[in-house]
Amino acid sequence: MRCLECERELDRLDNEHLLQCSGLTLHEYAIRHHLPLDLLLQPDQVGSVFEVRSGTPRHPPGERARAVLQGLDWAGLVERGGDDVRIRGEVRRLDQLLWDLEQLADFGFRFRQSYDYSDETHRVVAHSALVAPAGFTRPALRPVPVPVPEPPPVFLDALAVFVAHAGDLQAGYLLLPFAEPAYARDAAQRLRRDHGVDCVALAAGGLAAGGSGEGALLRTAAPEDTRALMALLRERLAAIPDGWTRFNDAMPEATVTKELVFDAAHFITDHPAKCSNLHGGRYLLQVQVSGRIDPLTGCVVDYGYLKRIVNRLVVERFDHHTLNYAAPELAWRSSTEMICVFVWEQLIDYLPGLSGLRLYETTQSWCDYRGPTLAEYRQQGRSRLLDYFPAMDRRGDRQLIRGDARQLLSAVP
Numbered sequence: 040m041r042c043l044e045c046e047r048e049l050d051r052l053d054n055e056h057l058l059q060c061s062g063l064t065l066h067e068y069a070i071r072h073h074l075p076l077d078l079l080l081q082p083d084q085v086g087s088v089f090e091v092r093s094g095t096p097r098h099p100p101g102e103r104a105r106a107v108l109q110g111l112d113w114a115g116l117v118e119r120g121g122d123d124v125r126i127r128g129e130v131r132r133l134d135q136l137l138w139d140l141e142q143l144a145d146f147g148f149r150f151r152q153s154y155d156y157s158d159e160t161h162r163v164v165a166h167s168a169l170v171a172p173a174g175f176t177r178p179a180l181r182p183v184p185v186p187v188p189e190p191p192p193v194f195l196d197a198l199a200v201f202v203a204h205a206g207d208l209q210a211g212y213l214l215l216p217f218a219e220p221a222y223a224r225d226a227a228q229r230l231r232r233d234h235g236v237d238c239v240a241l242a243a244g245g246l247a248a249g250g251s252g253e254g255a256l257l258r259t260a261a262p263e264d265t266r267a268l269m270a271l272l273r274e275r276l277a278a279i280p281d282g283w284t285r286f287n288d289a290m291p292e293a294t295v296t297k298e299l300v301f302d303a304a305h306f307i308t309d310h311p312a313k314c315s316n317l318h319g320g321r322y323l324l325q326v327q328v329s330g331r332i333d334p335l336t337g338c339v340v341d342y343g344y345l346k347r348i349v350n351r352l353v354v355e356r357f358d359h360h361t362l363n364y365a366a367p368e369l370a371w372r373s374s375t376e377m378i379c380v381f382v383w384e385q386l387i388d389y390l391p392g393l394s395g396l397r398l399y400e401t402t403q404s405w406c407d408y409r410g411p412t413l414a415e416y417r418q419q420g421r422s423r424l425l426d427y428f429p430a431m432d433r434r435g436d437r438q439l440i441r442g443d444a445r446q447l448l449s450a451v452p
């Protein structure tokens with residue numbers, strides 16, 4: 040077998056050779072040369088584990104190591120299971136993972152790459168992770184607030200690690216998915232109090248962390264807050280592989296669409312024809328998000344996140360319901376147009392890159408809608424179109440009618 044990096048003939052390709060000759064791991068080599076791992080590996084390499092130890096554990100661990108571990112923990116990347124603590128990294132994130140390894144040397148983490156045949160995918164897949172015995176990290180991983188004898192790690196150091204690994208930039212807003220609500224509360228407070236950066240906590244925030252409902256999602260309140268936060272973290276992010284460039288380098292833009300359906304009934308209150316009757320059907324909703332492609336994820340927005348948000352905020356509310364009773368804004372008029380305006384307002388906080396909605400009521404009837412940007416929405420507030428009945432207060436305006444009604448009633452013999 041010939042190594043395509045150094046052109047040497049070898050009995051087998053393995054990490055020992057590849058890291059020497061090219062600095063690549065087998066997994067990266069396979070992708071770089073678009074070869075399936077099944078072809079690269081000898082049968083006895085399948086199921087094998089490659090491991091590199093970095094540094095020796097040191098007690099107490101240095102401040103740098105504790106800050107990096109805290110940032111990764113905020114992002115939910117530190118998995119505790121049995122005797123091990125594990126930090127996984129996708130293949131495009133190996134630079135970050137190896138940087139983490141270096142920073143975490145005081146905890147005795149090892150880099151591990153394993154190659155396993157997976158029944159699910161019918162092919163050999165590689166997994167990379169940092170692994171340390173749980174005992175090494177235990178003193179540093181405590182629930183917040185952290186009553187540690189040593190001073191807590193520098194907040195901004197940990198925050199930069201968190202943002203580089205888990206942040207998501209959309210239309211000038213930074214989405215920050217924290218693994219625990221307490222982490223998010225603490226970070227939002229410190230950012231506001233110590234650095235004048237405003238973040239909002241989004242109500243359905245747990246969805247960002249993968250649907251477990253445990254997490255919490257913060258979003259910078261305005262693009263100015265994103266800029267202030269980026270300026271604050273600039274040097275720290277620049278020291279982390281992809282940490283600065285993933286948010287700031289010029290990248291192509293794209294639009295992605297997720298399609299979801301819900302079955303619902305409705306009626307048009309004062310429609311002159313048969314639409315005033317209760318009738319139902321399958322609605323098909325297409326949600327479009329536009330923006331810059333993140334070079335680290337290769338995506339504008341994660342389809343899974345997009346689907347969870349639309350499911351939670353729209354589909355669960357409408358599916359198998361009568362639209363007129365599912366939201367006060369739609370009680371009078373649940374037309375496709377009104378539904379689109381309503382749906383836009385439900386989603387825009389979570390999807391600042393929202394660029395279009397298309398809603399089919401039947402295959403022949405649909406509505407296209409593009410609402411205000413998040414900045415416009417925050418400035419103008421809700422659409423008056425939806426607010427007529429929910430906000431109605433006619434006590435003043437209708438005094439005359441009320442007065443007349445009293446007169447009429449008192450005139451009844």
Ligand SMILES: [Zn+2]
Binds near residue numbers: 043046056060
């Ligand atoms: Zn080679």
